Amino acid sequence: MRNTFSLAILTVTLSISSVFAERTAFEPTKPWPDNNGVHINAHGGGILFHQGLYYWFGEHKTQGRRGNTAQVGVHCYSSTDLYNWKDEAVALHVSDDPESEIVRGCVIERPKVIYNPKTKKFVMWFHLELRGQGYTAARTAVAVSDTVTGPYTYLRSFRPNAGKHPVNVRPRDLRPGAENYFHRDIESGQMARDMTLFVDEGGKAYHIAAAEENYTLHISLLTDDFLDFTGIFSRVLIRMHREAPAICKRNGRYYLLTSGCTGWAPNEASYAVADDIFGPYEPMGNPCRSVNPDNGMGPELTFGGQSTFILPVEGKSDAFIAMFDVWQPRNPIDGTYIWLPIEFDADDRMVIVYREKWDLSVFDPQ
Numbered sequence: 001m002r003n004t005f006s007l008a009i010l011t012v013t014l015s016i017s018s019v020f021a022e023r024t025a026f027e028p029t030k031p032w033p034d035n036n037g038v039h040i041n042a043h044g045g046g047i048l049f050h051q052g053l054y055y056w057f058g059e060h061k062t063q064g065r066r067g068n069t070a071q072v073g074v075h076c077y078s079s080t081d082l083y084n085w086k087d088e089a090v091a092l093h094v095s096d097d098p099e100s101e102i103v104r105g106c107v108i109e110r111p112k113v114i115y116n117p118k119t120k121k122f123v124m125w126f127h128l129e130l131r132g133q134g135y136t137a138a139r140t141a142v143a144v145s146d147t148v149t150g151p152y153t154y155l156r157s158f159r160p161n162a163g164k165h166p167v168n169v170r171p172r173d174l175r176p177g178a179e180n181y182f183h184r185d186i187e188s189g190q191m192a193r194d195m196t197l198f199v200d201e202g203g204k205a206y207h208i209a210a211a212e213e214n215y216t217l218h219i220s221l222l223t224d225d226f227l228d229f230t231g232i233f234s235r236v237l238i239r240m241h242r243e244a245p246a247i248c249k250r251n252g253r254y255y256l257l258t259s260g261c262t263g264w265a266p267n268e269a270s271y272a273v274a275d276d277i278f279g280p281y282e283p284m285g286n287p288c289r290s291v292n293p294d295n296g297m298g299p300e301l302t303f304g305g306q307s308t309f310i311l312p313v314e315g316k317s318d319a320f321i322a323m324f325d326v327w328q329p330r331n332p333i334d335g336t337y338i339w340l341p342i343e344f345d346a347d348d349r350m351v352i353v354y355r356e357k358w359d360l361s362v363f364d365p366q
């Protein structure tokens with residue numbers, strides 16, 4: 001009896017310590033417990049490195065189909081090592097005011113936060129769909145905070161670049177046509193769905209979003225305070241029907257990783273490269289290799305994931321992590337994460353190989 005009891009205590013102790021054990025590796029697709037042992041809830045997210053800590057912001061999902069709409073807001077976690085994440089609570093809360101644009105039940109997707117050293121403000125942009133309107137509003141929205149973990153104050157949403165022409169405008173873009181969505185939206189402002197942010201060397205910030213019914217991406221320069229659009233933008237991957245943009249800069253070149261447009265279902269990733277952030281971007285094909293043994297999905301389905309962010313690893317050179325979401329639209333809170341190291345081959349091509357378990361030592365010089 002006593003032996004059985006001791007064994008039970010030992011088992012409980014072991015299982016508690018395995019939940020809270022320091023993680024020393026990434027295990028893509030598997031549940032990823034935070035400091036409380038709860039699976040991280042930061043989907044479609046992005047990461048800000050600030051004063052020695054990484055901050056992961058993402059969509060807080062809930063259970064059931066309803067969890068595909070925003071019931072809570074944007075969740076924040078912090079980490080020193082990228083493996084172990086501390087719950088920093090909800091950074092942007094949905095509102096209970098039915099007049100608010102971010103009333104509970106709206107859609108808040110792909111939040112990203114950047115820091116403005118001039119204003120000392122943290123600025124969050126995200127894709128907003130108004131409650132009860134499906135995905136028709138296609139707005140970008142902005143919130144701001146004096147502290148990195150928030151709470152963020154919601155400012156406004158809009159369709160950007162109203163009345164503006166892109167830096168790479170062509171005469172045919174200004175001719176009306178049934179499928180000329182750019183022309184259709186000039187006056188009202190351009191659609192803005194899946195998005196990311198990028199702060200370039202020199203401190204200029206860019207907003208990159210799926211526009212024109214998801215047919216074309218728009219890359220827009222933000223104002224110096226990062227709180228608005230300047231009206232300077234470019235249309236890229238024109239009519240290629242890409243979304244889920246994630247970008248990094250390596251050796252002076254911009255690598256733009258995207259997915260196809262198939263709702264929550266996985267599809268094939270591809271990337272494109274440019275010498276100027278506004279393009280032109282040269283399509284380079286699918287960077288993914290190998291198969292995810294957890295679901296049998298290979299490069300043609302991005303291992304079951306969809307891109308959301310490319311994270312430069314601090315203190316290591318040429319070290320970037322590609323972040324993907326594995327969506328679970330029937331029970332969105334169960335969505336998992338695939339983080340993989342980006343390799344560059346001898347021709348500077350991006351390569352992303354599936355790994356079941358890996359750590360940051362892959363970036364150390366061989």
Ligand code: DGJ
Nearest residue numbers: 044109194243244263264
């Ligand atoms: C794909 C997008 O990448 C997601 O962020 C989300 O908007 C889904 N579509 C909705 O179907």
